[in-house]
Amino acid sequence: MPEPFNLRPKESSGPARKHRILVVDDETEVLSILSGLLALADYDVSQAADGPTALRLVSASPPDLVLLDLIMPGMNGEDVLRRIKANPATKSLPVIILTALDDVNAMGRCIKSGALNYLVKPVDTEVLLQVLDKTLTGHFDSNRMELLRQRMEERARDPRSAAPDLGQELRDLDSLRQELKVAVNMVGPVLKGFSARLSGTLARSPNNTQLRGVQARLSDMELLLSELASWSDGRPL
Numbered sequence: 001m002p003e004p005f006n007l008r009p010k011e012s013s014g015p016a017r018k019h020r021i022l023v024v025d026d027e028t029e030v031l032s033i034l035s036g037l038l039a040l041a042d043y044d045v046s047q048a049a050d051g052p053t054a055l056r057l058v059s060a061s062p063p064d065l066v067l068l069d070l071i072m073p074g075m076n077g078e079d080v081l082r083r084i085k086a087n088p089a090t091k092s093l094p095v096i097i098l099t100a101l102d103d104v105n106a107m108g109r110c111i112k113s114g115a116l117n118y119l120v121k122p123v124d125t126e127v128l129l130q131v132l133d134k135t136l137t138g139h140f141d142s143n144r145m146e147l148l149r150q151r152m153e154e155r156a157r158d159p160r161s162a163a164p165d166l167g168q169e170l171r172d173l174d175s176l177r178q179e180l181k182v183a184v185n186m187v188g189p190v191l192k193g194f195s196a197r198l199s200g201t202l203a204r205s206p207n208n209t210q211l212r213g214v215q216a217r218l219s220d221m222e223l224l225l226s227e228l229a230s231w232s233d234g235r236p237l
Contacts, residue, residue: 021043024068
């Protein structure tokens with residue numbers, strides 16, 4: 001697993017209350033994996049397998065943050081998000097979308113409806129924890145990553161789940177890949193949105209040579225970003 005980012009840990013004045021996160025996903029396996037991971041990272045986790053259950057839990061005892069899937073039967077994630085934000089008692093509740101739906105239009109709707117972030121599955125552990133920590137505390141707590149790594153290493157030393165240590169070099173490489181992936185995830189949606197707007201403008205002014213030049217440079221940037229994304233996912237360039 002990649003090493004944590006090299007960021008300054010937050011200062012602590014004593015034991016702090018665990019942040020409570022509600023994980024909403026209709027897939028049992030995903031729900032179990034996410035809940036286990038967040039518990040290991042020292043979060044207090046509750047679960048909901050559908051929209052109505054999520055809304056009941058939020059209403060009864062609002063968590064500090066909701067990690068919300070979009071594609072669910074019945075009431076989907078966008079409906080849940082809108083209802084949370086329409087309720088004066090919960091409208092300030094931070095909601096982060098975690099979905100397999102890699103769609104810029106869906107992302108735009110969710111952000112417009114009040115979601116703070118939109119993450120696409122599969123998401124790397126460090127990316128997820130960084131987003132959660134920054135949302136809840138305003139900065140990334142590298143101590144949490146250290147705690148998670150220690151607990152994962154304890155499990156790895158268990159004879160039933162032992163895994164070989166492949167060396168510091170591989171961990172450093174994974175860390176670099178991870179930092180690159182964060183950058184790609186941030187820039188990608190911006191490029192997609194700009195490209196869509198530029199295409200619309202060119203459709204109205206097809207002979208604008210300046211815009212054609214911008215489009216060519218944008219295509220080069222998208223190609224480079226695609227290559228970087230492939231490498232950050234572990235695929236060869």
